[in-house]
Amino acid sequence: xxxxxxxxxxxxxxxxxxxxxxxxxxxxxxxxxxxxxxxxxxxxxxxxxxxxxxxxxxxxxxxxxxxxxxxxxxxxxxxxxxxxxxxxxxxxxxxxxxxxxxxxxxxxxxxxxxxxxxxxxxxxxxxxxxxxxxxxxxxxxxxxxxxxxxxxxxxxxxxxxxxxxxxxxxxxxxxxxxxxxxxxxxxxxxxxxxxxxxxxxxxxxxxxxxxxxx
Amino acid sequence: xxxxxxxxxxxxxxxxxxxxxxxxxxxxxxxxxxxxxxxxxxxxxxxxxxxxxxxxxxxxxxxxxxxxxxxxxxxxxxxxxxxxxxxxxxxxxxxxxxxxxxxxxxxxxxxxxxxxxxxxxxxxxxxxxxxxxxxxxxxxxxxxxxxxxxxxxxxxxxxxxxxxxxxxxxxxxxxxxxxxxxxxxxxxxxxxxxxxxxxxxxxxxxxxxxxxxx
Amino acid sequence: xxxxxxxxxxxxxxxxxxxxxxxxxxxxxxxxxxxxxxxxxxxxxxxxxxxxxxxxxxxxxxxxxxxxxxxxxxxxxxxxxxxxxxxxxxxxxxxxxxxxxxxxxxxxxxxxxxxxxxxxxxxxxxxxxxxxxxxxxxxxxxxxxxxxxxxxxxxxxxxxxxxxxxxxxxxxxxxxxxxxxxxxxxxxxxxxxxxxxxxxxxxxxxxxxxxxxx
Numbered sequence: 001x002x003x004x005x006x007x008x009x010x011x012x013x014x015x016x017x018x019x020x021x022x023x024x025x026x027x028x029x030x031x032x033x034x035x036x037x038x039x040x041x042x043x044x045x046x047x048x049x050x051x052x053x054x055x056x057x058x059x060x061x062x063x064x065x066x067x068x069x070x071x072x073x074x075x076x077x078x079x080x081x082x083x084x085x086x087x088x089x090x091x092x093x094x095x096x097x098x099x100x101x102x103x104x105x106x107x108x109x110x111x112x113x114x115x116x117x118x119x120x121x122x123x124x125x126x127x128x129x130x131x132x133x134x135x136x137x138x139x140x141x142x143x144x145x146x147x148x149x150x151x152x153x154x155x156x157x158x159x160x161x162x163x164x165x166x167x168x169x170x171x172x173x174x175x176x177x178x179x180x181x182x183x184x185x186x187x188x189x190x191x192x193x194x195x196x197x198x199x200x201x202x203x204x205x206x207x208x209x210x211x212x213x214x
Numbered sequence: 215x216x217x218x219x220x221x222x223x224x225x226x227x228x229x230x231x232x233x234x235x236x237x238x239x240x241x242x243x244x245x246x247x248x249x250x251x252x253x254x255x256x257x258x259x260x261x262x263x264x265x266x267x268x269x270x271x272x273x274x275x276x277x278x279x280x281x282x283x284x285x286x287x288x289x290x291x292x293x294x295x296x297x298x299x300x301x302x303x304x305x306x307x308x309x310x311x312x313x314x315x316x317x318x319x320x321x322x323x324x325x326x327x328x329x330x331x332x333x334x335x336x337x338x339x340x341x342x343x344x345x346x347x348x349x350x351x352x353x354x355x356x357x358x359x360x361x362x363x364x365x366x367x368x369x370x371x372x373x374x375x376x377x378x379x380x381x382x383x384x385x386x387x388x389x390x391x392x393x394x395x396x397x398x399x400x401x402x403x404x405x406x407x408x409x410x411x412x413x414x415x416x417x418x419x420x421x422x423x424x425x426x427x428x
Numbered sequence: 429x430x431x432x433x434x435x436x437x438x439x440x441x442x443x444x445x446x447x448x449x450x451x452x453x454x455x456x457x458x459x460x461x462x463x464x465x466x467x468x469x470x471x472x473x474x475x476x477x478x479x480x481x482x483x484x485x486x487x488x489x490x491x492x493x494x495x496x497x498x499x500x501x502x503x504x505x506x507x508x509x510x511x512x513x514x515x516x517x518x519x520x521x522x523x524x525x526x527x528x529x530x531x532x533x534x535x536x537x538x539x540x541x542x543x544x545x546x547x548x549x550x551x552x553x554x555x556x557x558x559x560x561x562x563x564x565x566x567x568x569x570x571x572x573x574x575x576x577x578x579x580x581x582x583x584x585x586x587x588x589x590x591x592x593x594x595x596x597x598x599x600x601x602x603x604x605x606x607x608x609x610x611x612x613x614x615x616x617x618x619x620x621x622x623x624x625x626x627x628x629x630x631x632x633x634x635x636x637x638x639x640x641x642x
Contacts, residue, residue, distance in 0.1 A: 123362030145611035148551030149595035167363035337576030381577035
């Protein structure tokens with residue numbers, strides 16, 4: 001009996017919701033999202049150290065340490081961006097600096113983590129799920145292994161520098177102390193652990209130069 | 215004094231929220247989500263070129279160019295699906311076509327990008343974070359490198375075709391101009407850059423045939 | 429005329445939203461999120477088989493089969509966690525067990541899928557987009573290939589065991605029947621298909637031991 005009533009209620013709910021959906025279209029959703037993004041972009045713009053004209057970011061995002069982040073003109077990011085400039089981890093203090101040039105765009109779910117310095121040039125295009133970091137949880141040494149990873153002192157082997165005109169493929173990871181030369185193309189899912197010369201096409205885990213375009 | 219008041223307010227808020235949470239369960243959340251998904255699925259169904267019976271998609275999603283997308287029966291996707299059929303990039307026009315067969319399902323955060331043609335057969339199973347694309351930002355040639363990647367003319371080397379009964383692992387990327395033969399299994403995090411024969415198991419970056427099951 | 433009116437309305441909406449945003453800051457968003465997460469963490473805590481002190485999880489998440497999941501003290505996860513303990517797939521029944529030790533933390537968008545047994549030790553640190561599974565859709569055998577992947581009987585080759593003090597990098601995947609020894613570091617985007625001895629640094633697709641720290 002109770003099961004029957006539940007079934008009837010569910011069926012009524014189902015048809016009601018389906019009927020209500022008739023009054024909405026994908027365009028309505030997108031319009032609503034657009035204004036939500038205008039709200040968040042406008043709010044966020046005031047938080048960064050510097051931000052150029054034409055700043056656009058989609059919700060949700062997670063920005064840590066915006067005062068250490070400067071952004072050029074025509075920045076855009078789709079949803080899921082995580083930008084972390086950490087000034088502290090455990091009892092250690094850092095002076096992080098994320099500097100992003102003009103005309104930089106991120107697709108979905110990109111993640112940048114910084115305790116030292118990450119410089120991104122002009123006209124850099126990030127596909128989705130790209131990860132850039134300038135630090136590790138501890139040095140890769142025997143004496144660190146006994147410490148729980150989250151309690152190891154976060155250290156940076158060196159800054160990350162991505163020069164102008166670089167195109168970074170989906171799922172790519174760029175590790176600490178790496179410089180990527182201008183005009184380079186980084187292939188999907190590759191992990192960049194060493195400097196990459198300009199005008200290169202790279203791929204693989206770890207990434208190797210596949211072609212030089214010169 | 216102000217700090218003390220703040221602390222008290224926070225503590226009251228904390229206990230209030232914890233108490234309210236006692237009136238809810240995971241099941242309540244899931245029921246609410248279920249009806250939200252019914253709403254969005256019902257709304258979205260009317261936007262595609264074609265869509266079969268039993269269409270189900272979880273919010274959030276991002277669908278671009280639904281009029282260029284046709285979908286068979288029993289389609290399902292968990293949250294985070296991005297389906298892009300672009301008819302325009304810069305001043306260039308495209309005739310994209312995404313065609314999805316029957317009984318196709320996507321887990322979380324999959325991403326399909328199309329300016330040319332992407333055909334997905336019947337009974338194809340996508341794990342999470344799969345990326346399928348039929349286009350690049352510019353040809354991989356010297357003369358394109360000086361142009362900012364986002365301003366390079368988007369070009370398709372050829373369509374992507376995924377035949378029936380293919381199982382695509384977590385984090386896989388499938389590149390332009392690739393045909394994947396029926397019954398094939400694509401291993402986690404691999405990047406498919408070339409045609410794959412049927413009845414194969416493939417893996418790696420770039421993906422290679424590991425085993426033939428014949 | 430209508431276009432003009434639309435343009436005016438849009439412009440008014442735009443300025444209104446921009447003005448409203450002046451009353452909010454990133455801190456307000458984070459405070460709101462914090463209380464939302466307190467609500468969901470408090471609600472979720474009551475659903476697991478066991479859960480220790482200091483449990484914290486960010487919304488959104490997706491937890492399936494919480495009764496088969498036990499969690500130690502000081503658990504934390506950022507948004508996007510998917511924890512699946514499946515007791516049924518098609519007509520097959522399973523007795524899944526996910527056991528998580530003390531001081532385990534997940535960054536963003538991690539995914540754990542279990543039909544058999546997944547044991548995670550103490551002090552294990554997961555970066556973002558990590559995937560751990562103890563099962564496949566069917567055995568990798570010829571006779572399974574003709575069956576649609578989603579209708580193949582889900583089977584587990586063996587449990588996954590991650591020992592204490594392991595640090596798992598961004599985008600890593602850990603496959604069924606794998607034991608990862610204590611103090612090990614798993615490099616970004618690598619796919620672990622075989623047992624890993626303790627005190628190792630591993631990387632690649634499939635993952636190989638790069639260094640032993642002893």
